[in-house]
Amino acid sequence: MSVLKNLARGALSLSLAAVTVVFAADPPPARAWWAYQPLASVGVPEVKHRDWVRTPIDAFVLAKLEEKQLQPSKDADRAAFIRRATLDVWGVIPTPEEVDAFVSDRSPQAYEKLVDGLLASPRYGERQGRRWLDLARYADSVGYTNDEDRPNAWRYRDYVIAAFNDDKPYDRFIREQIAGDELWPEDQQALIATGFLRYYPDDSNSRDLYLKKYDNTTDMTDTVGTVFLAQTVGCARCHNHKVDRISQKEYFQLQAFFANTSARDDIPAAKGTYELEYDKQQAIWQEATKDIRAQRKAVLDEVRAKAEAHYISRFLDNTRDSLNKPEEQWTPDDRWVNNRNKIYRTEGNLADYLEDSQDPADKERLARYKALNDQLKKFDHLRPKRGTSNSISAITELGHPEAPATHLLFTGSLDQPRDEVQPGIPAILNVSKKQLAIAPTQTSSGRRTALAGFIADSTSSPLTVRVYVNRVWAQYFGRGIVNTVSDFGRAGEEPTHPELLExxxxxxxxxxxSTKKLHRQILLSSVYRQSSAYREDLQSADPDNKLLGTFPRIRLDAEQIRDSLLVASGKLNETRGGPSVFPPIPATAVTDNRQGRYDWRASVDESDYNRRSVYIFTKRSQPYPLLNTFDMASADVVHSKRETTTTPLQSLVLINSDAVFDWSRALAGRVLSEAGSKQSEQFERLYRILYARSPDKFESNALAQFLNQQEAAIRAQLPSGQFAVALPVGLKNDPTPSSDPVRLAAFVDLTHSLVAANEFVYRY
Structure with missing residues (x-):
């Protein structure tokens, strides 16, 4: 019996009476750090150039500029503004018609109408949802060696998108994601919300389920600390934090809030379109394969007892002890281990016995079993659509209030437990010194409810509010008021505008x-409205643009680039929600198919290829190549901030990607259909679609020159009379009198070149 098992046996059961967690006094030196102070009431500063101030935000920024004898930049022109705002709020470029409508609207409320329209669109939720999924380390697969699908994950993605579109109060959003199962157990959306905790990377082959439990609770602890509180609490797991005053004991007290959490993937979902279709298709498959499956089961039944023993023998001693124990004797740890085993145990696990057995009779059984598997695969086309399910995944407490014991671990090692600890908040984070009441119920420890209540309270945890508004600010300006958006501790940067943050x-x-009201304030400010034009005086005085005297130019992120290409080409499929989709990927991207790990089969419905990027299947072992090239979020950890790299591969992908070229052909067809036969109007339409502006004289001449040169180059490479060229697609009429295919192919190349240009992939 392991040390951990003995500790588990001796764990005291929680009574159903409320437990009060009392916090230690916070040492005076730590209290001096700005991030741990209560929210301070601040007045709007007085500034000289009051005419520039449209919102209080502007006064805070302008005051800092005036201290340095600097002036803000003039307003961006309206076309540039709507392109910027639409990319920021929707994640896609606006149409020329949307640009025209805004530019021609001279009413005093023009900007307000634009911003309110952007925030009211479901595209807002898709854009904001993607930002949150970065933090939630969202993926549609498990990760590690086998990287199995998680067919329920899309429900969490849709929950997040809907939450932003509905402007769900952020404090409610927090409570649902940390403790939705405890607070609203009958609300399916609240259960789905706990996917925030559930969708950690996992290893279905883990042989030490006690270690796996420790890994999972560590992930949840660190994720909550990073996302909501911007604290590097994980640094205190192996030793007292070297920078912030968080002790190792306090780390494990925080981890104790998650001690009783366990995943479930089999909660029945309400019967909607996807669930009914799943049930229908599953019934068809089961009926067609019932004889084969019965025969396969019969093979295993011949050796089931041996196979079960063989399966359990592969686990470590402490895990085997829990799996072999009768249910009536289960401790809280045993309960967790057995539930975890149920999630990943399959008939295929038992079949491993036949693979390992040296008995000739078992070799014959293995041959029969494999032959039946081969027969079963012939019916795969009858299975429900990949990524669909009739159940949901959630974090629950398995119907029991008694939590496994949490111990301080020497050097963070599970094999070296020390004193048992109870749930608690690091003293430095509890600004109000609030006493946290934990009220167990018949089915739950109540611990996460207490934690969620603490985090979602601006009095007890002002960090929560500061961290979130700072994340939103960073979306718009490329850097936060606190640039280290997930580290508000002493190792992080101090705020450039502390009063503005308050x-x-x-x-x-x-x-x-209200998240939408926060966005609206920023979007309507003069700070956001500034031009991004280069200024020598600002470059000299403020090279990093920390004072925001000009609007920062930022390269679009991966999803913005792909989705804007879809909008430009006229091919965007606006279908929302539902199971994730599989656009085609280059054949060269599939380098290894061991155990189906890289099983990327393009969706049957080709319209799925043009869905927004947020709906693309996120496979941890094989990210969608086009997005991955442009720094999409890693799904393995909290992704706090999108990096903006500049690599040759990015240019090569825009030039050589089949998908980008196909969208360029569609864009060429759209332009030729909409602009007619006049070359100048074609150039005008192309620029306005891609860049929300008209080409100047120099650019028009350069475009014409390129078109002529490209036509000549193509013609020189083609045998006489043969035109094996890529033509525009989707032409609705004859754009030129001659309909010269070589000229049309050259126009495709021109379009493709402009798509790959910096001006398209930057927001300015």
């Missing part, structure tokens, strides 16, 4: 934790 935090709470 103002935004206080206003956010006063506005009912």
């Amino acid at each position: 103002y935004l935090a206080n206003r956010f709470v006063a506005d009912g934790w």
